[in-house]
Amino acid sequence: MNKALDFYYSSIGKKVLMSLTGLFLIVFLIEHLIGNLLLFANDEGKMYEAYGDFLVSNPVIRFIEVFMFLGIFVHVIIGIILWFKNRKTRSVKYELFRLKDNATLASRTTIFSGLVIGVFLYLHLTTFFFPLRFSDEKAGAYELVINAFSDFWYVMFYFAALFVLGYHLQHGFQSAFQTLGLRNKKYTALLDIVAFFVWCLIPIGYAAIPIYFFFFHGTGATVIMWGF
Numbered sequence: 719m720n721k722a723l724d725f726y727y728s729s730i731g732k733k734v735l736m737s738l739t740g741l742f743l744i745v746f747l748i749e750h751l752i753g754n755l756l757l758f759a760n761d762e763g764k765m766y767e768a769y770g771d772f773l774v775s776n777p778v779i780r781f782i783e784v785f786m787f788l789g790i791f792v793h794v795i796i797g798i799i800l801w802f803k804n805r806k807t808r809s810v811k812y813e814l815f816r817l818k819d820n821a822t823l824a825s826r827t828t829i830f831s832g833l834v835i836g837v838f839l840y841l842h843l844t845t846f847f848f849p850l851r852f853s854d855e856k857a858g859a860y861e862l863v864i865n866a867f868s869d870f871w872y873v874m875f876y877f878a879a880l881f882v883l884g885y886h887l888q889h890g891f892q893s894a895f896q897t898l899g900l901r902n903k904k905y906t907a908l909l910d911i912v913a914f915f916v917w918c919l920i921p922i923g924y925a926a927i928p929i930y931f932f933f934f935h936g937t938g939a940t941v942i943m944w945g946f
């Protein structure tokens with residue numbers, strides 16, 4: 719009995735940590751999207767580069783960035799631990815949990831969508847973050863964006879990953895509020911609107927960037943010229 723209670727409480731603790739880090743990462747996603755929308759400023763990347771310089775030179779932002787990477791790490795590790803725990807629980811046919819388990823397809827596959835996002839992040843950081851921060855190569859962020867999104871397959875990969883991100887967020891956002899006990903009936907409608915913004919509009923906002931650069935600055939520009 720005690721063991722079962724220990725398991726229950728430790729799982730809840732982990733779920734709370736998952737929810738808090740997840741919501742924190744959503745805040746990062748919104749901030750990152752707003753910054754990246756400066757790419758549409760039509761000033762050859764001047765505002766975007768200035769924004770990037772501000773991020774790098776501001777000590778407060780650098781400090782928050784450490785927490786962001788720590789948040790990603792904790793979210794991934796705890797997600798994997800919880801997935802293994804749930805699998806084990808199911809395999810020993812723990813009926814109490816099984817009966818309560820009305821998990822949706824999204825919740826059961828969150829681990830896989832999470833892993834796809836992990837692969838995306840690795841490629842994303844090696845394309846932008848590492849060259850900008852740790853390499854002597856002097857290409858600016860705007861130039862890196864133009865180069866990256868002139869590649870058709872890279873753009874396709876972003877599309878697929880952003881679709882999966884939306885799927886991951888659809889379950890994750892609602893589930894975080896449920897875990898934190900913040901899904902009050904009074905606010906359900908409001909929460910649904912915010913959830914829609916999070917899982918649908920954020921990925922669409924990000925996806926607009928590779929489309930724009932592929933067609934207006936990359937090889938897609940040639941296709942457009944041929945078309946006319």
Ligand code: HEM
Pocket residue numbers: 747750754770773774783835839842843846847850851859863876883924925927928
């Ligand atoms: C598709 C549009 C996107 C563009 C153009 C973009 C661009 C960039 C650039 C230029 C950097 C380097 C910033 C610097 O170090 O000065 C960066 C960093 C980063 N990006 Fe993105 N990004 C996009 C989407 C995403 C998405 C969807 C995620 C998460 C799922 C993400 C996560 C990150 C992280 C964690 C960093 C490192 C932290 C930071 O520098 O803020 N990015 N991105």
